Amino acid sequence: MAKAVLGIDVGYESLKLALVKGRTVKKTAIVPMPNSLIRAGRVVSVETMGDLLRTAMKQNGLRCDRAALALPNETVFIRNVTMPIMTEDQLKYNLPFEFRDYITDELKGYVFDYAMIGVKQAEESSEAEEAELAGGAMELMAVAAPKSLLDESREYLHKAGMKLVKAAPTVSCFTNLIRKSGAPAETEYCILDLGYQAIRMYMFRGDRHIVTRVLEIGMSSLDRVIAEQYGVDEHLAHTYLLSNYEGCQNGENCRNAYGNITVELMRALNFYRFSNPDSRLDDIWVCGGGAMIQPLLNVLAETTDMKLHSAAELLPGKQAVEQDYALLQAIGIALE
Numbered sequence: 599m600a601k602a603v604l605g606i607d608v609g610y611e612s613l614k615l616a617l618v619k620g621r622t623v624k625k626t627a628i629v630p631m632p633n634s635l636i637r638a639g640r641v642v643s644v645e646t647m648g649d650l651l652r653t654a655m656k657q658n659g660l661r662c663d664r665a666a667l668a669l670p671n672e673t674v675f676i677r678n679v680t681m682p683i684m685t686e687d688q689l690k691y692n693l694p695f696e697f698r699d700y701i702t703d704e705l706k707g708y709v710f711d712y713a714m715i716g717v718k719q720a721e722e723s724s725e726a727e728e729a730e731l732a733g734g735a736m737e738l739m740a741v742a743a744p745k746s747l748l749d750e751s752r753e754y755l756h757k758a759g760m761k762l763v764k765a766a767p768t769v770s771c772f773t774n775l776i777r778k779s780g781a782p783a784e785t786e787y788c789i790l791d792l793g794y795q796a797i798r799m800y801m802f803r804g805d806r807h808i809v810t811r812v813l814e815i816g817m818s819s820l821d822r823v824i825a826e827q828y829g830v831d832e833h834l835a836h837t838y839l840l841s842n843y844e845g846c847q848n849g850e851n852c853r854n855a856y857g858n859i860t861v862e863l864m865r866a867l868n869f870y871r872f873s874n875p876d877s878r879l880d881d882i883w884v885c886g887g888g889a890m891i892q893p894l895l896n897v898l899a900e901t902t903d904m905k906l907h908s909a910a911e912l913l914p915g916k917q918a919v920e921q922d923y924a925l926l927q928a929i930g931i932a933l934e
Contacts, residue, residue, distance in 0.1 A: 683735060784803060
């Protein structure tokens with residue numbers, strides 16, 4: 599029988615929590631994050647984070663002692679690698695060397711793990727690969743996470759009365775959701791996370807992660823133009839944006855900002871299609887805080903000529919979850 603797990607997604611702007619049992623979302627909560635508690639994806643104060651998490655659980659009736667944590671993109675290294683078929687012990691020894699060109703610190707400061715994508719037989723390999731992969735090959739999604747990140751996560755979870763039972767990068771959260779959707783293996787997904795600090799495009803073919811593109815422009819750019827328009831600070835401007843104060847979402851300043859966002863998105867989409875000439879990508883699944891700004895979504899749909907889908911379509915059984923656009927990662931990491 600499945601046990602309940604609390605999925606946790608720690609963002610710059612808010613803390614997202616999802617209590618999941620099996621494939622069913624039981625209860626959720628979204629609470630504001632204190633200013634500057636997160637820096638470069640890391641928690642600045644485990645004491646403050648532990649208190650925040652404990653209070654959020656109590657106020658929202660979330661009772662659970664098992665936590666699953668979505669690790670922020672900027673804190674981990676992810677690689678799709680192909681390796682000769684080997685035993686688990688051999689893989690544990692060899693996997694760290696796949697990151698030696700990416701990690702400048704000592705490898706012993708990292709935890710390495712992997713998810714199996716598939717097995718390629720020797721006859722499927724090219725002639726150049728056959729000698730090296732004569733016995734077949736494993737296709738893996740390999741991950742490296744700092745031990746210090748996991749240690750601080752365990753510490754603040756302990757202060758909130760929980761034990762860390764699972765931790766995985768954002769890509770794995772979306773992989774879980776795609777697998778539970780039952781879509782055909784060759785279905786192409788672009789999951790567009792309209793985040794506060796940046797926009798991220800996660801590209802999948804079936805449940806296989808192809809690439810993630812980070813656009814260094816986020817919803818904070820809308821806060822800045824609204825702050826300038828009304829002569830207020832960006833914190834107040836953000837509340838104006840969310841409440842559509844005086845119709846600001848449809849104002850000229852915001853529409854210009856939507857145009858800037860769309861230009862960057864089109865560049866990334868065109869580069870992906872150029873790099874993957876067999877791509878038939880026609881659909882985008884939208885999540886993140888920007889998914890609630892309808893004028894932005896309208897501009898994206900008009901400019902990209904692609905079909906936009908809501909985050910709810912990625913939930914198991916298309917469950918009705920309030921604010922689902924913000925909770926995908928918390929739900930995905932907690933799924934059985």
